[in-house]
Amino acid sequence: MAKYIFIARNTVPFANPAGLVVYRIAKALSDLGHDVDIFSLNKPTGEQKIPEWLTDGDKIHIKSFDLTKKNNISVYLRFILTLFSKIKKELKENKFIYIVTHTNPLYTHWVGFLCKLFFYKRVKWISSFTDPYVRSPFSGYAKFTVGTGIRILEQKLSFYFSEKIIFVTDTMKNYICRENKSALNKSIVIPFFYLKDWEKRILNCNADRQSRDDQRLIIMHAGSIYGNRDASKFLNALEEHESTILFKNLGVVNQKIQYTSNNILITNPLPYGEMISYLKNTDYILIIDSFFDNIKNPYMPSKVVDAMYLHKPIIGITEKNSELAVFLRKTGNISIPNDRAIISSVLLKIKRKGTCDFSLYADSNLSDKFRELEC
Incomplete structure (x- = not known):
């Protein structure tokens, strides 16, 4: 079975919708026998927690990094160093591993790009676009900013270097990819689903x-x-x-x-x-x-x-x-x-x-x- 490392935000024990999307896919893969880790970047937003009785027994390893306004840079640096150390360790036992990045938090796909840059073919990158990102109807007529430009570049790199791209609906896939045939060919639609367990x-x-x-x-x-x-x-x-x-x-x-x-x-x-x-x-x-x-x-x-x-x-x-x-x-x-x-x-x-x-x-x-x- 394969090794998967997910990069996400406020994943279990938090009841963050985006974190739960990631956790459901991670748990589904774990239940199929795969070895799954989640690296979660957590912000103290007062979000509700998942009760322990719901996650007890789940065979998923979660490594949390708590972000605050004062320590963001040091935490991100520790996050990257810990992740790369984990990847090196796993590659001693596996020919390749999967890295799965999610649109929430912002700029997470840059982590996937860095992993691809440093480990090349031994990392297979899956990018998940289950939230609005560059082309978002929620943005309305918002002005173009530096952050927007960074996200546009990030999405283009994701579409080019990812082996697979996850969407929730066909409409969403077509809306975000538009006429990018390469991205469309790599795309997988995994609808919102529930865990029988x-x-x-x-x-x-x-x-x-x-x-x-x-x-x-x-x-x-x-x-x-x-x-x-x-x-x-x-x-x-x-x-x-x-x-x-x-x-x-x-x-x-x-x-x-x-x-x-x-x-x-x-x-x-x-x-x-x-x-x-x-x-x-x-x-x-x-x-x-x-x-x-x-x-x-x-x-x-x-x-x-x-x-x-x-x-x-x-x-x-x-x-x-x-x-x-x-x-x-x-x-x-x-x-x-x-x-x-x-x-x-x-x-x-x-x-x-x-x-x-x-x-x-x-x-x-x-x-x-x-x-x-x-x-």
Whole structure:
């Protein structure tokens, strides 16, 4: 079996979405018998931690480097020296090893380039673009900066020197690569998926279902609502369903969104274990897509994974034929356009016990995808 070293940010024990993307792929490869290490650059951002009962027994070695404003340079230097020392050690036992770099944190792909530069063919570089980077619709009309130029060069080097490139969706792959045939030929689409092992632990954890006195249908959104996620029409539509629906948002809501309905409850962000406990008691999980003026969102909201672990049906607010809409159709969930009248009409007809089937996205059914990483 092969040796993989992942470079990421705030990976387990943190519940950072980008870190969890990396960890899922790392664990899936580990479960297939590969030897996996993660080098994680951690920033003290107050992010919630993953409960230990969820990661106990995982055969992944995590080396963490804690960054602060005062020690960034010394930590990065120690990080590079430790990584290179690890690579040299592994190459004594292996003909080659895999280095996997991720778009979050920024400039991580430069580490992959340095590894390729120093170790050449004995390092096989896989770059992961599961977050917006150079061509990002989230950037809007932001001015060109030195940082933008550095990222453009970094992406070009990644596309040229990487043996494989990971994307989450086909739309995202085509959007970022555009007409770069070389990058397209190297690309692999690994969709957001769930770990069967974690699924069992989550469903069997001590956080049981709570008794519910309120007989209204419960809809929850896991995490804060901000940026291009437009929840205003959904929240306004809830005014017409105060006697039948209760909505809970486990996180803050963009202050620009105004709502007056009494069936909306907003909490502070919760630790991952508590959030999972709350979600066990919902009837539906709400997923709000990002909306842009000129294009459909090429990315997939990572919150779909929480629903997968809990087998909870999803109500998705998105555009027709977006990546999220396609996913919802495949899995038997509810897709609604971002229109108040239509949202209200669907909520009026919604049933307490929704159905869904996420089995297509279990790691055990994606083994062929993970084998495509071999090169």
